[in-house]
Amino acid sequence: MVLERLELAGYQVAGASTRAGALALLAAERFDLVILDTLMPDALDLAGYQRLAEGSAPVLFLTEPTSLDGLCPWLSLGTADYVLKPLRMPEILARVQVLLHDRGAEPPERTPRHTGLIMGDLVLNDATCQVWRGPRELCLSPTEYRLLRCLLLHPGQVLSKEQISRNVWGEDGARADNTIESLISRLRRKVDREAPPLIHTRKGFGYWLGPGEGVGSQ
DSSP states (O other): OHHHHHHHTTOOOOOOSSHHHHHHHHHHOOOSOEEEETTSTTOOOHHHHHHHHHSSSOEEEEEOGGGHHHHHHHHTTTSEEEEESSOOHHHHHHHHHHHHHHHTOOOOOOOTTSSSEEETTEEEETTTTEEEETTEEEOOOHHHHHHHHHHHHSTTOOBOHHHHHHHHHOTTOOOOHHHHHHHHHHHHHHHSSSSSOOEEEETTTEEEESSSOOBSOO
C-alpha cells in the first residue's frame, strides 16, 4: 500500500517484502531514500539497521511505539526518521519530502489534478486526497474516498460486496449488504451527478467502474 501510494505521488519506487530481498535491493541499486517496516517478515536486526544508518541514503522507519527505544541510536544520527503505526499516508509523504529535501534530492514534478488514478474525466489524487469529475471537485467522506479508490484500482472488474467490504473497512471490518448499498448510492450521486455514469451494478454479483451502460442500479 505505501509503495503504491508513493508511486501515485510521482516517486520511482522498488520494494521487497523480506529482509533478504531488501538487502539484495540495497546491494544492487542506489536509492535516495529507504523506507523500512520494522515488522516486516524476518525484519532487519540491529546489525542490519547499522548497515542502513551507515549507508548514503536516509531511512524512514515505519514502526510501533514499542520499537522506538531500539531505533534511538540511529534516529539520533540525523539521517533517519520514523512514522508510528497506524500509518497515515499524508504523514509519510511529509516525512519523505523532508528527508529528500535534506539530502538535496528533487521532489517529483506533478500537478495537483493530474497525478494519481484516472478514468476519463474522473481523477483521484492520493497525494492530496482530492477527487475531480471534470472541472468539479467532489466532496467525499473518507469511506466514500476509499470505495472510489478501490473501484478505480480495478477498472471494469465486478467487485462483490464482500470484496468491497474487505477493501474499504479491512479484513475485520465486514459490513451488512445494506450498508454497502447505501455507500454505493451516496458515491454514485456524487460521481455521476452531472456526467455519464461510471459506477454500475451487476445485479447479483456486485459493482464495477467504467464507461458504458449500467446493468441495473441500487
